[in-house]
Amino acid sequence: MSSLKIYVHPLSQPARAVMLFCRANSIQHEEKIVDLVKGAQHNEEYAKTINPLKKVPVIEHDGFFLKESVAILRYLARTFPVPDNWFPKDSVSQAKVDEYLEWQHLNVRTFGTLYFAEKYIVPRTTKQPPNEKRAANFLKHYIAVLNQVETIWLKDRPFLAGQDISIADLLAAAEMEQTVLGGYDVKENHPKLQEYLERVRGGLQPHYDDVHSMLNKIASKMKATQ
Template structure:
């Protein structure tokens, strides 16, 4: 049985919920009280010493890190072999955006933590970092519908949530029309589910 240690408002947990739903996989959720920092308690750091959500369990396999969980789920449960194809070139191309989704785009996640939960972080620096990667992402999407391979992959799943939630960090997406069209494309995927702050397709 798959179990996801989850927080409803976390974009990182939502990556996993979204992909599980797209793949049509049943799973259990265990709520982590992120607002009250349950993820930093000894009970939780015994599951993930990094003290971060999500954490993922599939029988005796435990994984931390949203991107790693996406890699596992695609390899194990994607019968279409399209979300993280087995060939080296596809995996390398997709891995670039797994790094971006867990890296530069997390500037937008940080900005959101400042705005929503009043984290004492440098909002301006985070917004600048987010705008820098959104400029690159928008240019990249100027002549393609999906981040790599001309079809949806876990690259899109990894980069979607905190881009779609940028407004909650005070970052406007209006200057990025290609991103806006790509977000809409993701929302049209069979199995798409929303989360608070990310509405279904209009």
């Protein structure tokens, strides 16, 4: 029997995508939580034996280590018996998934992460308030790329690569959910994206809510204190 371990943390957007993929497809695996809050990714042993880049996610499959979420999701979709919609074998359909994956790095992920880091990570690591001018600039760009998701990637189709959910949607949803911790809730500001995220969530229950439970608890506590 093959052995799959995934090194993740539920506050990491790409790690949540990998967690969701494994759970939704009933892939037998062991989740190894790397406590990002306590800086476990910077431990010498983790860097030496798991990931010298000191990040999550990472998978270990029968002694084979693989880092970077896009590569991991493609590998899992090819290696395990999962429905073809996740990463289709057909070249054209697969290219549509890859098209979004290539685009998202410098767009949704970049600006969403920069905004989240400035509003959430920076104050907690430096004990200083965020630079609101920088945060506002990141948010402006983030909103612009979210508008592109609505008008280009989701134009006339329910999911990013077509009529069915794919690994592209896992990564997109994880990124869009994250910025609530920075005070920007995509679902409250973009009705079309709210509908889209509900489609993704609805097709992945109960795993979607389970994987996002820590993020949602933190967001609820933050909202209660505002």
